[in-house]
Amino acid sequence: MKKSKLFTGIIAAATILTLVACGNKAKAAASNKEGEKERTYTIGVVSDTAKLTWDEVAKVVEKDGIKIKLKQFSDYNTPNDALADGSIDLNAFQHIAFMENYNKEKKQDLVSIGYTFVSPxxxxxxxxxxxxxxxxxxxxxxxxxxxxxxxxxxxxxxxxxxxxxxxxxxxxxxxxxxxxxxxxxxxxxxxxxxxxxxxxxxxxxxxxxxxxxxxxxxxxxxxxxxxxxxxxxGDIYKNIIAVKAENKDNPDFAKIVKAYQTDKTIEISDKESDGNDIPAWK
Structure with missing residues (x-):
């Protein structure tokens, strides 16, 4: 009888340990899965208006596990350098002509993945x-x-x-x-x-x-x-979202572009720029 109780106790303890271990593994797996799901990208912008727009885009793509961080620059010279050296993942401040000239002068391969606005x-x-x-x-x-x-x-x-x-x-x-x-x-x-x-x-x-x-x-x-x-x-003065050529087919970037090219973005731009910017993707 004592042996039976002892054996039962050992089995029960082992079962508890197994359940605890499985529970911990499940939590770890869930944590890892969640960690894999969230991807963080840094976008370089120049103006305060752009920051307001991208804050809204960040809310939209969050449901897809995409986290957007913004890095604001004060001039037109450094955002492309930051993109080229990998300090940021995308930028949105320039038109096609500016990017093409940058590529030529710096021997880089930045490309457009979507239009934003034509700014006067x-x-x-x-x-x-x-x-x-x-x-x-x-x-x-x-x-x-x-x-x-x-x-x-x-x-x-x-x-x-x-x-x-x-x-x-x-x-x-x-x-x-x-x-x-x-x-x-x-x-x-x-x-x-x-x-x-x-x-x-x-x-x-x-x-x-x-x-x-x-x-x-x-x-x-x-x-x-x-x-x-x-x-x-000309079209060369349409503003764009730019990335390095090797990243142009990133599916997350396609989602970011889609989240940007919306009526909500136009609404924010109209309010902040007094309706001057014209959506280039329309």
């Missing part, structure tokens, strides 16, 4: 109310990078401040100016600094994100927006 490039001034009032001797600030600078020159050509050569490339430079219709002085600055120069120049060509971040409202404050003639704004 605007001419702003604290000193004149109409671009037709630009006169000889005036100073005009433009971005100094090849693509935004080229687009700025196309803007000045459109309002007949300069005339570009007939064979000027898609992203022209100062050397592609055929003649100055108005004898102005063009000052090339980092795109992030053009808004700050408004007190010192007659007018400045400013990207929308920097204009909005500095308190300007493009539709209200710009004396000219190049998107007023949208047909003249």
């Amino acid at each position: 490039l605007g001419l702003y001034s604290n000193k004149i109310k109409d671009y037709k009032d630009i006169k000889n001797g005036d100073k005009i600030a433009i971005p100094n990078d090849v693509t935004n600078g080229g687009r700025a020159l196309q803007l000045l050509d459109a309002i007949q401040v300069i005339k570009l050569k007939d064979d000027a490339p898609k992203s022209p430079s100062i050397k592609d100016i055929d003649k100055y219709i108005k004898d102005v002085k063009i000052e090339e600055l980092d795109a992030s600094q053009t808004a700050a120069t408004l007190p010192d120049v007659t007018a400045a060509v400013i990207n929308t994100n920097y204009a909005v971040d500095s308190g300007l409202k493009p539709k209200k404050d710009a004396i000219y927006l190049d998107t007023d003639n949208l047909s003249k704004v």
Whole structure:
């Protein structure tokens, strides 16, 4: 009888230990499974408006086990370097022309996986109310990078401040100016600094994100927006979500793009950019 009770006790204890062990393994398995399910990606952005948009996208993809972290940059030069060296996984700040020029200069292979918006490039001034009032001797600030600078020159050509050569490339430079219709002085600055120069120049060509971040409202404050003639704004100026070529087929990235290209994103953009940005995926 005693042996029987002892044997039963041993079996019961072994059963309890087995159940505890299985329970712990189940918890560990569940934990591992959950860990495998959640994937974290860092997206590089430039403007405050972009951060608000991506915060909303992050909520949408969370249900798919995707966690988005944002890294905000203050200029246009470093987000692509960060993407190229693997510090971030995606970025969303540039248009196709800018990315293609970066790839050429840095010998990189960044690619687009989806459109975001077409942002207007605007001419702003604290000193004149109409671009037709630009006169000889005036100073005009433009971005100094090849693509935004080229687009700025196309803007000045459109309002007949300069005339570009007939064979000027898609992203022209100062050397592609055929003649100055108005004898102005063009000052090339980092795109992030053009808004700050408004007190010192007659007018400045400013990207929308920097204009909005500095308190300007493009539709209200710009004396000219190049998107007023949208047909003249080429596809190369459509903004994109960029990744390294080796990651372009990542299924998680496709989900991120889908979550971005929604009416909710348009709603946020309309509110924050005063309806200036035009969805490029439509």
